[in-house]
Amino acid sequence: MKMNKRDFIAIAVVLVLSAAGFLFLNTKHAQGSRVVITVGGSEYGTYPLASDKVIEIKSENGSNTVAIENGSVYMKDADCPDRYCVKQGRITDSGDSVICLPHKLVVEVCASDGENTIDAVAK
Amino acid sequence: MTKRIAKTGLFVALAMIFSYIEALIPLNFGIPGVKLGIANIVVVAALYQLNIPEAAGISFLRILLMGILFGNIVSLAYSFSGGVLSFLGMVICKKLKLSVIGVSIVGGVLHNVGQLTAAAFILQSAAITYYFPVLLVSGLVTGFLIGIVSYRVNKSLDKLSQKHTDN
Numbered sequence: 001m002k003m004n005k006r007d008f009i010a011i012a013v014v015l016v017l018s019a020a021g022f023l024f025l026n027t028k029h030a031q032g033s034r035v036v037i038t039v040g041g042s043e044y045g046t047y048p049l050a051s052d053k054v055i056e057i058k059s060e061n062g063s064n065t066v067a068i069e070n071g072s073v074y075m076k077d078a079d080c081p082d083r084y085c086v087k088q089g090r091i092t093d094s095g096d097s098v099i100c101l102p103h104k105l106v107v108e109v110c111a112s113d114g115e116n117t118i119d120a121v122a123k
Numbered sequence: 124m125t126k127r128i129a130k131t132g133l134f135v136a137l138a139m140i141f142s143y144i145e146a147l148i149p150l151n152f153g154i155p156g157v158k159l160g161i162a163n164i165v166v167v168a169a170l171y172q173l174n175i176p177e178a179a180g181i182s183f184l185r186i187l188l189m190g191i192l193f194g195n196i197v198s199l200a201y202s203f204s205g206g207v208l209s210f211l212g213m214v215i216c217k218k219l220k221l222s223v224i225g226v227s228i229v230g231g232v233l234h235n236v237g238q239l240t241a242a243a244f245i246l247q248s249a250a251i252t253y254y255f256p257v258l259l260v261s262g263l264v265t266g267f268l269i270g271i272v273s274y275r276v277n278k279s280l281d282k283l284s285q286k287h288t289d290n
Contacts, residue, residue: 041247
């Protein structure tokens, strides 16, 4: 088994990139205040994180049930094939998200000042 | 020439079988998109045993056929985006004289990057970049494992083709 110096350079580059990514994504961990739900890129609705609510979302892709409970939000139920979104659990901090890829649905917690760090980068 | 065509066909069939086996293994790491990518053993082997256009054809045909047989247009878009990026990266790294393992690592990492990019486009949201660091590391690990296997496969195939030219 022979690996050369260039292999290790490639490995180092990947590790540095992922470490930078981890740091970048974990710097702003403030308690969020709003829940923004997006379906296929367009906003479905914004809800306060402070008040408990169950939101049923039906789109042409399928249906999801998002629940806001005790200042956290989670995917309560979904009829997508993999159900990864349900397994993702509860989120509370701004910038965190629960994603249902088959239904193109994003549940994101945002800070009260409006702009979210990740969205600000994307725009 | 005929031998090349036969070999390419064989590699496509193998890659499809590997994809299928991959789907049968209930490996769940809890993170969407994390998988071993055993079909890449075939693509890496093709890169070393055949030449670039043939290896590209094998990768492309596998993705297209598996997409038509078992997937849908969305899953095809993910696989295609990952496959193209991964293949280009592997070709470049092979030219840069990385070892088989290095080439496979880059392939694994870029496959995940490509899929994540496709997912971001489909979702129309950058929220998915949250998975970016995790998928980089997972691509590194799976790429390394696949690289070790590819190294062994190539060694055996080299021996085999040596025997055939001797005869």
